[in-house]
Amino acid sequence: MSTPIMPKGTAVWLIENTALTFEQIANFCGMHELEVQTLADEGVAGIIGVNPIQLGQLTQEEIDRCSKDPKSNLRMVSQNVYEPKKKKAKRKYTPLIKRQDRPDAVAWLVKYYPEMSDATISTLIAATKATVTSIREKLRSRVSDLRPRDPVLLGFCSQLDLDKAVAELKKNTSEQNPVD
Numbered sequence: 001m002s003t004p005i006m007p008k009g010t011a012v013w014l015i016e017n018t019a020l021t022f023e024q025i026a027n028f029c030g031m032h033e034l035e036v037q038t039l040a041d042e043g044v045a046g047i048i049g050v051n052p053i054q055l056g057q058l059t060q061e062e063i064d065r066c067s068k069d070p071k072s073n074l075r076m077v078s079q080n081v082y083e084p085k086k087k088k089a090k091r092k093y094t095p096l097i098k099r100q101d102r103p104d105a106v107a108w109l110v111k112y113y114p115e116m117s118d119a120t121i122s123t124l125i126a127a128t129k130a131t132v133t134s135i136r137e138k139l140r141s142r143v144s145d146l147r148p149r150d151p152v153l154l155g156f157c158s159q160l161d162l163d164k165a166v167a168e169l170k171k172n173t174s175e176q177n178p179v180d
Contacts, residue, residue, distance in 0.1 A: 003030035013049030105151035
């Protein structure tokens with residue numbers, strides 16, 4: 001559900017300027033009903049009311065409609081609503097002692113899934129594309145010392161992530177080579 005820009009400010013304005021119920025205001029602003037009631041009861045120290053009509057998020061007709069019927073919910077008018085950004089998943093920190101195992105994990109993927117792209121392997125294991133390419137083409141120094149080991153067991157990716165990458169790989173190869 002989308003929420004208005006500055007939901008607490010919008011709630012304050014709706015509390016002060018409309019006859020809407022706390023439940024209606026809470027549903028519209030993406031807040032809990034008790035939060036809205038607290039804003040109304042304890043005052044709004046430091047929170048300035050924001051007019052959703054001026055921001056184009058509500059119309060006076062919508063407010064009037066919901067004021068007459070306490071069971072109805074306010075509907076956002078504008079499509080330009082605030083959606084909180086989802087945080088990107090940060091790469092997990094790899095301790096120094098385990099970083100030397102990364103080429104072994106890359107070698108395992110190259111050995112068992114040679115058609116997997118360098119980009120997919122580098123994303124899965126958090127290795128550089130240059131590392132993956134050098135291992136794939138056997139240009140890396142001491143390539144004979146590499147022991148291909150499962151990246152899941154080494155802790156570089158989860159089994160779910162590996163399964164997704166393999167499923168995507170199988171899907172792409174089946175699309176390229178359709179069965180007659």
